[in-house]
Amino acid sequence: MEIATWNVNSINARLHAVTAWLSEAKPDVACLQEIKTVNEGFPLAEIEALGYNVVIHGQKSYNGVAILSKTPIEDVTIGLPGDDTDEQARYIEAVVAGKDGSVRVASIYLPNGNPVKDEDGNLTEKYKYKLNWMRRLKDHAAAILKHEEPLVLAGDYNVIPEAKDCYDPKAWEGDAAYRAETHAQWRAILNLGLTETFEQLNGRAGEYTFWDYQRGAWPNNMGIRIDHLLCSPQAADKLTAIRIDKHVRDGVKPSDHVPVIGSFDL
């Protein structure tokens, strides 16, 4: 089965692009981020018409995540466990049916975290929230890894793993996506025993998933790779391909992110 992740930057502003890509790529599962609507505002009929079951964790104006699946969905977890006071809709997890057993999938919109420092040079609440959210993700990933089942944590991590994953490392020094504390948390998550699919099967430099709307980032290929699929051993062992649908960035009114698709013998 193919499992995709895509930050669509508003499901309603992007409906034309989302339906076109789903019709063309036909992923079995699509994890969407930044849907930017409450559940009631999600264009459910249009997505269901393409053969998808849908679960949504929406929020007014900001954030919001969803999972679309051609196979039945069950056992849905709304929100990242670990902080009942967190009101930002950035995590939804569900179990979908594979060809020979179930697969646990999460759609993740990890906080951006910028700006990192305030005018006094202290870490901002935004950056501290990002780091704390990453700790919570690590704790929750550790808990669900104990199931020893196929698991794919897919999403916009707002983490540039290495220098080769951005057009100009110097331009990203100090950014919340590329700081030492962010990288330490990223490694801690991977060190639970998760495999990052792109690094596993491709790993080439200069392969990006995001190009800013500003400063001619797309025509000048000034991109970064921040959208990732992390897999449990039971999923990583079945990983057969990984691709980035870069052409989507050239469409009419595109998202600033493009889909990343993992193929699994699951």
Place this chain on the structure above:
DNA sequence: ATGGTCGTCCCACGA
């Protein structure tokens, strides 16, 4: 050196 782009929703804020 500076500003530049989107989406939400109408005013800045978030990215």
